[in-house]
Amino acid sequence: MTVSTDALFQCLLRLGDNTLILGQRLGEWCGHAPALEEDIALANTALDLMGQTRHWLTLAGEVEGKGRSEDDLAMLRDVWDFRNVLLVEQPIRDYGHTLMRQFLFDHYHLLMLRGLSESADSRLGDIAAKSVKEVTYHAERSAELIIALGDGTEESHMRMQDALDRLFPFAGELFETDAIDEDLAQHGIAPLPSSLRPAFEAQLDIVLAEATLSKPTDSFAHKGGRTGFRHTEHLGHLLASMQWLQRAYPGAQW
Amino acid sequence: MVKTPGATAANTNDQRPDTATIWAWLDDVPDPEIPVISVVDLGIVRDVAWGDDQRLQVTLTPTYSGCPATAVIALDVETALRQRGISAIDLHTQLAPAWTTDWLSDKGRARLVEYGIAPPNPKGGVPDDCPRCHSARVSRISQFGSTPCKAQWRCDDCLEPFDYFKCI
Numbered sequence: 143m144t145v146s147t148d149a150l151f152q153c154l155l156r157l158g159d160n161t162l163i164l165g166q167r168l169g170e171w172c173g174h175a176p177a178l179e180e181d182i183a184l185a186n187t188a189l190d191l192m193g194q195t196r197h198w199l200t201l202a203g204e205v206e207g208k209g210r211s212e213d214d215l216a217m218l219r220d221v222w223d224f225r226n227v228l229l230v231e232q233p234i235r236d237y238g239h240t241l242m243r244q245f246l247f248d249h250y251h252l253l254m255l256r257g258l259s260e261s262a263d264s265r266l267g268d269i270a271a272k273s274v275k276e277v278t279y280h281a282e283r284s285a286e287l288i289i290a291l292g293d294g295t296e297e298s299h300m301r302m303q304d305a306l307d308r309l310f311p312f313a314g315e316l317f318e319t320d321a322i323d324e325d326l327a328q329h330g331i332a333p334l335p336s337s338l339r340p341a342f343e344a345q346l347d348i349v350l351a352e353a354t355l356s357k358p359t360d361s362f363a364h365k366g367g368r369t370g371f372r373h374t375e376h377l378g379h380l381l382a383s384m385q386w387l388q389r390a391y392p393g394a395q396w
Numbered sequence: 397m398v399k400t401p402g403a404t405a406a407n408t409n410d411q412r413p414d415t416a417t418i419w420a421w422l423d424d425v426p427d428p429e430i431p432v433i434s435v436v437d438l439g440i441v442r443d444v445a446w447g448d449d450q451r452l453q454v455t456l457t458p459t460y461s462g463c464p465a466t467a468v469i470a471l472d473v474e475t476a477l478r479q480r481g482i483s484a485i486d487l488h489t490q491l492a493p494a495w496t497t498d499w500l501s502d503k504g505r506a507r508l509v510e511y512g513i514a515p516p517n518p519k520g521g522v523p524d525d526c527p528r529c530h531s532a533r534v535s536r537i538s539q540f541g542s543t544p545c546k547a548q549w550r551c552d553d554c555l556e557p558f559d560y561f562k563c564i
Contacts, residue, residue, distance in 0.1 A: 179538035179548065186540040193462025197491070268492035272461060275494060275564045283539045 145329040149322045150263075151206045152225060153332055155215070156368050157258075158198030159226035162216055163377070164247060165191035166384050170234050180237075183283065187244070190276040197269040217388040221378050228367040229312035231377040235305075238291065238298070242305035243312075245284040249345050250316040250338065252281045257333030266331065285349045292353025303355050314363020317342070415444045418452070418477070425476045428468045429543045432511040435469055439499025442490055451484040452477065457495045460544035497563050508561060514549065516563035523560045526551035 168188035175181035199212040229247060234240045255277055258270035291298040319336040326332040350357055366372035387394055422444070423436040435441055435456075443455035454473060458466045470487050477485050497516035500508075505515040514523035514534075525532045531553035538548040546559040 179540070182542070182548075183538060183540040186544050189462035189464070189544055190460060191462070193458070193460060197461060264492070268494075272458075272491050272494040275496075276460060279539065279562070279564070 145263075145325055145331055147205060147207070149325040150331065151202055152322050153326050154198050154202035154205060154266075155225040156227075157254075158195050158202055158215070159224050160230050160247075160251075161191040161198065162195040163224070163226045163380065164230040164244075165189075165195060166380060167230065167232075167234055168240075168244075171240065176237055184240075187280050187283075190273075190280070194269070194273045194276070197272070201265055201269065217385050221373050221381060222370055224373065224377060224381075225368050225370055226377075227312070227315045228364050228374055229309065229315065231367065231374060231380060232309065232312065233376055236301060238301035239305040239309065241284060241287050241291065242302060242309050244280070245288045245349070246309060246313050246346075247316075248277060248281040248284045250313070250342055252277050253338040253341055254333065254335070257338065261332060262330035288349055288355070289353045292350070292355040299354065302353065306350075306355055307358055310358045311360070311362050312364050313342075314361065315365045315367060318363070318365055318368065320369060412446060412450070413480070413482075415446070418444050418482075421476060421480055422454075422473060425469075425472050428465045428472065429545075430508070430511070430513065432507045433500075433504040435473060437501045437504030437507065439495065439501070440469060441473070447486070451486050452482055453486050453488065455488045455490050457490050459495050463544050465543075495564075497561065500561075512558055513546070514558060514560040516561045518563060521547075521563060523549055523558075526554060526556070527558055528556050529554040 165188045168184045168191070171181065171184045172188075173181065175184055195216070196212050199215045203210040203212060203215055229243060232239075232243060252274070255270045255274045259267050259274055261267040261270065288302065292302045293299070317335045317339040319334050323332070323334055323336075327334040327337075346357065364374075367374075367377075382389075419436060419441075422441050423434045425435045427433050427435055427438050430438075438459065440457055440459060441454065442457050443453070445453045447453045454477070456466075456470060456473065470489075474485055474487060498518065500516065508515045509527045512527050514525070514527045517524055522536075523534055526534055529551060531551055533552040534549050535552055536547065537550050537557060540546075541548045541559050545562055547562050548557060549560045550557045
């Protein structure tokens with residue numbers, strides 16, 4: 143038996159919506175980052191994520207078979223149809239929060255993409271193998287910065303610990319596993335998110351120790367984004383900005 | 397495809413340039429971001445072949461997923477081929493195997509150095525030397541540079557900043 147079309151579609155939306163929403167968030171720093179090099183780095187990371195989004199959402203549209211393009215999926219859906227995790231839709235807040243979110247996401251993302259690059263479905267495998275190269279670079283960079291700022295000045299240490307305390311409860315959703323994930327894993331399409339957690343925690347512990355930061359011990363996790371059950375209020379505001387052109391001028395073409 | 401009235405399949409075939417000629421034409425198409433190297437030097441043209449239907453099949457691969465030059469490159473390749481009289485062209489995008497800097501040609505690497513960009517170093521993420529004064533004393537300014545494929549470095553001897561073509 144093959145995997146259900148709906149499971150595959152949901153899987154692709156989860157992948158593409160994560161990179162789309164995080165790419166959009168990073169884009170908010172363009173022209174505002176604390177240093178020119180950081181501005182360029184975030185814009186380049188956002189660009190990689192947007193490129194990956196185009197691959198995932200184009201394939202999602204093909205799999206769905208209703209003629210929806212990458213643009214239709216990105217610009218013409220509303221909050222309840224998005225399947226990104228809550229972590230990526232959180233506001234950028236200060237630079238510490240932006241980098242901490244990136245660090246948590248990058249290390250999950252890298253593990254997920256490595257698993258996906260072995261996918262029984264070569265369409266997913268090809269996109270993942272391409273993305274792994276880009277995300278390896280993102281993960282290297284975010285880990286270096288977490289260490290530099292965590293083990294930096296009193297002020298930078300405090301801000302990074304604040305960011306970790308606020309964002310860590312959003313990391314649990316990355317590894318949430320539901321019936322869709324089990325269907326995909328059984329067919330060798332995608333790794334079970336829960337199976338990635340030990341490697342994630344191990345990597346986190348190494349970097350956080352070097353960064354002199356303490357991982358929160360409470361395992362509470364905010365959930366509801368990747369199932370579409372309940373997003374935070376922040377996603378609606380983000381979409382209002384990202385989709386304003388299609389909302390103001392429906393059907394407008396470049 | 398426009399067919400000349402009265403042309404037979406045989407002499408249509410005779411008019412088709414061979415693929416080696418087409419590769420040479422494409423080697424004249426500059427990369428839009430780094431115009432000293434061609435799209436062939438960069439390794440993004442993966443295949444050129446005549447299809448059974450007399451249409452030219454050109455396969456391109458993106459460098460980085462989100463590289464804005466990808467669309468421009470596809471347009472430039474098509475324009476260059478049309479200028480040479482080939483109008484029946486199908487462009488394909490291929491993701492696998494994923495693009496790697498190993499595909500950069502030796503000619504391309506030499507041109508990069510002349511242009512002031514340190515070529516990718518397969519031994520690791522560090523340029524061999526400064527492309528201007530060739531000092532090996534170099535340090536990184538930023539992991540990202542002016543395009544997705546480059547990082548910013550600085551020479552500790554001549555003190556000039558330079559681009560390093562990231563090795564992926």
